[in-house]
Amino acid sequence: MGLVSCQTQVPHTVSTPDTPSGPSTGQVGEILSFTTGGASCSQGHPLEYRFDWGDGTYSSWSSTPTASHSWTAAGTYQVKAQARCSLDRSVVSSWSSGKSVTIAAASKLQILNWQLLPYDNPFMPWVIRGYAKNVSGKTLRYAEVRGQFYDANNVLLCTWLDNVTDLAPDIVWEFNIYCICTDVCNRVHHATVTVGFCW
Incomplete structure (x- = not known):
């Protein structure tokens, strides 16, 4: 009787990136930069990152874990980060926790x-x-x-x-x-x- 070998396939996942780091305050129209990281692909592939700016817009996917943004209205926004596998872009992480950023009206x-x-x-x-x-x-x-x-x-x-x-x-x-x-x-x-x- 022959033996049948079974292999368990490791799920292809990307872990959640770190909460973005960057300034906590700014003014309308001021360009602020944020950085994330800490995510990994279960198959060791390179990663791409993007940011949710909390105002309904997102950065483009990039292999660089840093992006910049300016807001058009005063308020408090939650900046979050997400990662994905750069070889299989359907494999996406959960969103990170938010970095709170308070934007004040620009001084005249x-x-x-x-x-x-x-x-x-x-x-x-x-x-x-x-x-x-x-x-x-x-x-x-x-x-x-x-x-x-x-x-x-x-x-x-x-x-x-x-x-x-x-x-x-x-x-x-x-x-x-x-x-x-x-x-x-x-x-x-x-x-x-x-x-x-x-x-």
Whole structure:
């Protein structure tokens, strides 16, 4: 009686890639890069990767585990990765877990530099003086920069602003934000600045 040999065929699979790594924040229109890896083919074949950007779009399949993307709307997106066998492209992995990326609206005004300076006025002894540029690509009918004055313990003492109207594209504007809170300005230790309303 003859012997019949049986061979067990190893399933052809691709394991799930790592959660993409990359920046957690960005702005609308900013190009951000992400990388994945960690997947393997059960038959030792080379792999290709693609990314789900969380906005309804995907990167193209590529042998490089890195891809870049920019978002057109503010929000929080989950970036995921998937791998497949490059020789049998029907063998595809599950999606990785998501990398959370928060995209903010693009600023229309760019703060170039600033400094906190003493000001020779007993009622307004400090001023934040700096420069901001219109990067919106169009004339800003109104733009403002807000200043926050703090004491040595990082307690907010005073908030004020400076504004400009009809700021043409690419024009640099000098802003001056005074500490107007007379009763606490003698305790000012440091400050911060932020872009306020712009339209």
